[in-house]
Amino acid sequence: MNRHTGGIILFILFNCLPYLCTAAAYGDNCTDTSECTDGSYLECNTDKKCSCSTGYIANGTVCNADLGTGCSNVVSCYDQNSECVGVLTQCSCKNTHYDDNGDKSGGTCQLKNILGEECPDPNTVLGTCSTGNSGCSYDDSSSTNYRCKCVSPNVVQNGKCVEATWSNWSNWESCSLTCGSGTRTRTRTCSVANSCTGIATESESCSNGVCPVDGIWGNWTPWSACSPTCGDSSGQRTRSRNCDSPAASNGGNECVGDKIQTLQCTISKCPVDGGLSEWSAWSSCSVSCAGGSQTRSRTCTNPTPQYDGKDCTGHRSETQACEIQACPGDLKHDI
Incomplete structure (x- = not known):
């Protein structure tokens, strides 16, 4: 055997086994399935023709594998949006599509839905949303009762589902007061505005010593x-x-100004209380005999009361008996 002949034999073995070198191909007459090219995807039907087996779909003169059906490098997938991964595995929708029959035979590959679009019941069909970290969730505003939404803790940002996370806390700000008890704060920001759980600002008490x-x-x-x-x-x-x-106190300033x-x-003049003068000489007796009286007086002029001073106290005049001897005529009458 020369090199040329050997190459032809290897070519035939490589390309004909195990599928193409049997007696009957798709549409050929047959009496039994074993006569058809490959019993895994061809069968001899009641019309005695080699036809596509269950799970395979006629595509011209060849059989293509339906979704969920085995495929190979010989038997390709029928749905253009599906692919056969590996050898002798099943046809599955590409990553951009999903099987509307839930990876069972008879389905078609549908383009995955973006955020906000309606999606089928996730209990029957999986992987229908295209955006990362999203899923098909209940939504009574949808005709299907489901819509593609971000899966918690992810939230929507610029059409994508991202996890809302806090930044690290900032350094503490300076104390609100330069002395005594004050407060200081620190902050953090959420990667998606108004979407993080928790507080954005934190405060605590602070002190810079006693104030003057x-x-x-x-x-x-x-x-x-x-x-x-x-x-x-x-x-x-x-x-x-x-x-x-x-x-x-504590080094503070003393008061400024007069204490x-x-x-x-x-002021008014001081009050001057009145004082009595010396007594005057006795006056002449009122009679020369037989008993009379005589008087003397004094005044409130030593000093005179002034400026609301008090008046003098005491008698201003005195009286005494005088010339008490009998008159001469009275003596003769007695003899």
């Missing part, structure tokens, strides 16, 4: 009485206040 307290004046006291209260010269009255509302205020005041 500046002193503040308290209220003024009432004005004092004018001092002195009377006399020939002018007087003064005062009022004061304390730096205690609050008092300065004591002084005001000139006008």
Whole structure:
């Protein structure tokens, strides 16, 4: 055997076995299925013709495998949107399509639905949505009662299903107060606005030490009485206040301004109480004999009361008996 003859034999063996070198092909006469090219996809029907077996579909003069039916490098898939993966495996829809009969024979490959489009009942047909992280979910606004939606925790962003995640927390901001107790905050952002669960801002208490307290004046006291209260010269009255509302502390500033205020005041003359003068001399007796009386007096002029001073107290006049001897005529009458 020369090299040419050997090549022809190998060609025949490679291309004819096990399917094409039997007696009958599709449409040929037959008496038994074994006479047809390949019993796995051809059978001898009641008309004694080699025809496509169950699960295979006539396509011109050849049989193509239906969805869910075995296929090979010899028997291709009937549906143009399906593919045969591997050797002697089944025809399945391409990744861009789904089997509307649920990967069973008799179905067709339908283009997968994008987000928001209606989809068939996922209990009977799987993988009908094309967008990653999406699925066919119940939606009573759909004529099929189902629509392609993002699967939780994914949400829609720019036509895609993405998982809404928080960023890392930012650094804490400065305390709201430079001293004493304040608050500080930090934030984080959601990769998809208004879609993350949880809070975007967090706050906590903070302190930068005790604050200095500046002193503040308290209220003024009432004005004092004018001092002195009377006399020939002018007087003064005062009022004061304390730096205690609050008092300065923790290095705070003392109060600025006067602690004591002084005001000139006008005073009246001091009251002068009246004083009695010396008694005057006794007056002449009212009679020269037989008993009379005589008086003396004094006045409230030592000093005279002035400026609301008190009047004098005590008798202003006195009376006493005088010339008590009998008159001369009375003596002769007695003899």
